Amino acid sequence: MTRSTGSEDGIRVAVSTVILTMRRDGTLRQSQGSAPRIALPLVRRTRDPHAGAWALPGGWLDAHEGLAAAAARTLAETTGLAPSYLEQLYAFGAVDRSPSRVISVVYWALLREDLVDQQLAAHRAAGEEIENVAWFDASALPDLAFDHADIIEYALWRLRNKAGYSRVAQGFLPPEFTLADLREAYETILGRRLDPANFRRQVDATRTLIPTNAFRTGSHRPARLYRDATDVELADRGPLAPEETRTS
Amino acid sequence: MTRSTGSEDGIRVAVSTVILTMRRDGTLRQSQGSAPRIALPLVRRTRDPHAGAWALPGGWLDAHEGLAAAAARTLAETTGLAPSYLEQLYAFGAVDRSPSRVISVVYWALLREDLVDQQLAAHRAAGEEIENVAWFDASALPDLAFDHADIIEYALWRLRNKAGYSRVAQGFLPPEFTLADLREAYETILGRRLDPANFRRQVDATRTLIPTNAFRTGSHRPARLYRDATDVELADRGPLAPEETRTS
Numbered sequence: 001m002t003r004s005t006g007s008e009d010g011i012r013v014a015v016s017t018v019i020l021t022m023r024r025d026g027t028l029r030q031s032q033g034s035a036p037r038i039a040l041p042l043v044r045r046t047r048d049p050h051a052g053a054w055a056l057p058g059g060w061l062d063a064h065e066g067l068a069a070a071a072a073r074t075l076a077e078t079t080g081l082a083p084s085y086l087e088q089l090y091a092f093g094a095v096d097r098s099p100s101r102v103i104s105v106v107y108w109a110l111l112r113e114d115l116v117d118q119q120l121a122a123h124r125a126a127g128e129e130i131e132n133v134a135w136f137d138a139s140a141l142p143d144l145a146f147d148h149a150d151i152i153e154y155a156l157w158r159l160r161n162k163a164g165y166s167r168v169a170q171g172f173l174p175p176e177f178t179l180a181d182l183r184e185a186y187e188t189i190l191g192r193r194l195d196p197a198n199f200r201r202q203v204d205a206t207r208t209l210i211p212t213n214a215f216r217t218g219s220h221r222p223a224r225l226y227r228d229a230t231d232v233e234l235a236d237r238g239p240l241a242p243e244e245t246r247t248s
Numbered sequence: 249m250t251r252s253t254g255s256e257d258g259i260r261v262a263v264s265t266v267i268l269t270m271r272r273d274g275t276l277r278q279s280q281g282s283a284p285r286i287a288l289p290l291v292r293r294t295r296d297p298h299a300g301a302w303a304l305p306g307g308w309l310d311a312h313e314g315l316a317a318a319a320a321r322t323l324a325e326t327t328g329l330a331p332s333y334l335e336q337l338y339a340f341g342a343v344d345r346s347p348s349r350v351i352s353v354v355y356w357a358l359l360r361e362d363l364v365d366q367q368l369a370a371h372r373a374a375g376e377e378i379e380n381v382a383w384f385d386a387s388a389l390p391d392l393a394f395d396h397a398d399i400i401e402y403a404l405w406r407l408r409n410k411a412g413y414s415r416v417a418q419g420f421l422p423p424e425f426t427l428a429d430l431r432e433a434y435e436t437i438l439g440r441r442l443d444p445a446n447f448r449r450q451v452d453a454t455r456t457l458i459p460t461n462a463f464r465t466g467s468h469r470p471a472r473l474y475r476d477a478t479d480v481e482l483a484d485r486g487p488l489a490p491e492e493t494r495t496s
């Protein structure tokens with residue numbers, strides 16, 4: 001077995017996070033139309049390689065921190081965000097993905113739009129500046145550094161795929177939501193309209209939603225609010241212990 | 249953003265592979281019974297940490313090779329095996345998983361039993377010795393080094409899970425097989441008996457098997473041989489390009 005003698009092999013480990021939310025406002029860069037969009041924050045690089053290009057939030061792994069902790073820490077440091085759901089996506093390690101040899105362990109995360117706004121408002125209130133960050137419509141991305149365009153494409157594929165067999169779409173919604181909210185989240189993820197009656201039947205069949213006694217009123221007829229039946233994670237990760245994301 | 253100044257951070261990157269086959273003979277260590285078993289090769293460690301313990305085949309990532317290429321290379325070097333299917337499982341990076349800081353990018357692979365025997369026979373014929381390797385029943389593993397017991401448990405969960413929504417079970421079978429062969433592969437993966445008539449109906453519904461004009465004859469009544477309808481990969485990996493596994 002070939003053995004390197006240590007880390008003078010020049011291989012470095014970075015972490016990055018694709019953090020997705022669903023936004024319905026018009027503040028996204030390069031976005032058109034008013035339907036809700038899958039959106040994500042990108043960070044403008046201030047140094048080479050790829051100075052000036054947009055990149056995923058991330059940074060170097062510290063020798064004394066776990067991978068998920070590093071993802072959470074670098075996400076907080078660059079964007080001020082703390083996700084409600086964080087899962088490892090993939091380790092990207094093509095030899096030519098960076099001028100030096102960098103293995104990027106990439107996480108993906110979901111965050112509700114109202115928490116995005118809440119978290120960013122808290123930073124503003126504390127006088128903390130989040131610089132060089134902008135939110136983009138996932139379907140209208142700018143030029144990206146490294147292989148980050150491929151990474152985001154893969155994360156969106158994973159989200160669409162996972163929406164088919166897990167409750168991951170609820171990661172975009174507050175604890176109480178209407179069936180129309182839930183259908184809209186699925187429609188935004190899948191990029192197509194769903195028949196309301198069929199959607200309701202499918203949701204009923206899963207028996208994972210509990211009707212509350214509350215209704216949303218407004219310009220439409222009152223819509224019942226539902227909440228999730230379980231407190232378990234949004235997707236089954238099997239025997240993989242939830243990774244420690246506490247940053248030391 | 250915290251930046252390390254290079255790889256003097258002491259973090260090293262290793263690759264390991266959980267390579268699974270289905271064996272029906274009695275040569276597995278610690279195995280009982282004659283039903284086919286999910287089996288995997290383990291390598292006895294000859295040096296510390298964990299000298300004498302069994303470990304997954306693997307080794308250090310070389311600075312000039314891709315991750316999948318490193319998995320294929322270290323698998324070949326330690327066990328003499330070349331898998332028919334190789335996919336990234338997960339990057340394991342807990343701070344305390346090894347006395348020094350090692351990120352292990354783990355792959356999982358499937359290999360048909362007849363190819364295992366063929367590949368090992370070719371090595372013997374060439375006078376190449378494969379040392380310190382033994383095959384184990386996945387449900388009767390010995391004491392394992394590092395977090396390799398958790399890693400194998402996660403790989404088996406992924407296999408069971410993936411068998412539910414992909415054709416991955418066919419990775420254990422030769423190109424032509426009977427429906428009983430296929431059912432047996434699923435039964436072995438899932439660890440429970442499947443009703444033959446239900447199984448046939450489900451397979452028919454997927455329309456992915458093509459009946460051939462050949463039959464297997466033997467002690468039972470002749471059974472028709474089937475082959476897979478497509479040449480595509482056994483599981484949809486989405487936009488993730490198949491990784492280059494050629495070793496340079």
